Amino acid sequence: MTRIILFLLLIIIVAIQFFQPEKNENGGRKSPDEITGLYTIPANVQTILKQACYDCHSNNTRYPWYAGIQPVGWLMAAHIREGKKELNFDEYGAYSSKRQRNKMKRMKEQVTAGKMPLSSYTLIHADARLTTGQKELIANWIDSTLELHTGDH
Template sequence: MKKFRIISLVFLIAFVLMQFIRPSRNQSSDQGSIKKTVSIPSAVSAILKNACYDCHSNNTRYPWYSNIQPIGIFMAKHIREGKQELNFDEFNTYSSKRQRNKLKRMKEQIEKDEMPLPSYTWMHSNAKLTIDQKQLINKWIDSTLHR
């Protein structure tokens, strides 16, 4: 029983100390916004902001639980990785070929239900895309790629 108390105390101390580790926030400008390059209907824009922008833009809306570590650290890693794959706020800095490839890849991942991630929609159920929303985004991507 004494071992259990010591182990519990060590974990408690580690948890408290971990709260002092604060990853930087993903909050900056959108100088290269996709809106400066591609025409986006307001309905599609609203869907993208709700389901994609938290991980794929320079401006994340942080929920209260992001202040609890190690959740905040996990989220920061997710956001960093998401922005490396696609960043809507830096989209117009991509080459034309890369922009087209990103849109094609986005369509593929939406069709395969790979995006938004299940781990994200689990906590943000309103970000789960309906069939109609998927069709609307894919139709927009197709029309954008044909220009």
């Protein structure tokens, strides 16, 4: 009986490999609504955002080798969809002015409180772990951006 169960489990594991989720990749094409088209982002802040945020909050995810193994790929795809729904740097310009400001404020809160990037992400992506200095850089950039653009909206 144990052999039959193990055999069936093996068949299921192999079968689910044929059902791959859609990848979150746009070939590196720039979006007209990209946040960098709206705001000046210092190179050091942009580097931090790309390393720590863009995999879940843009239209370009850097996939690790294990993303092709199911059910891990499905879980990652769901997580990315959720992250992009909350904030997408590539579609930021399509947000209303009020929503843009709210997203900036929320991003600052999440980063300074250590809630973003998620610990489940930084566990595997060590380069996404933010130092106190990096958090301060992001917070200062957000503050200066909000201050500069408050009169525009």
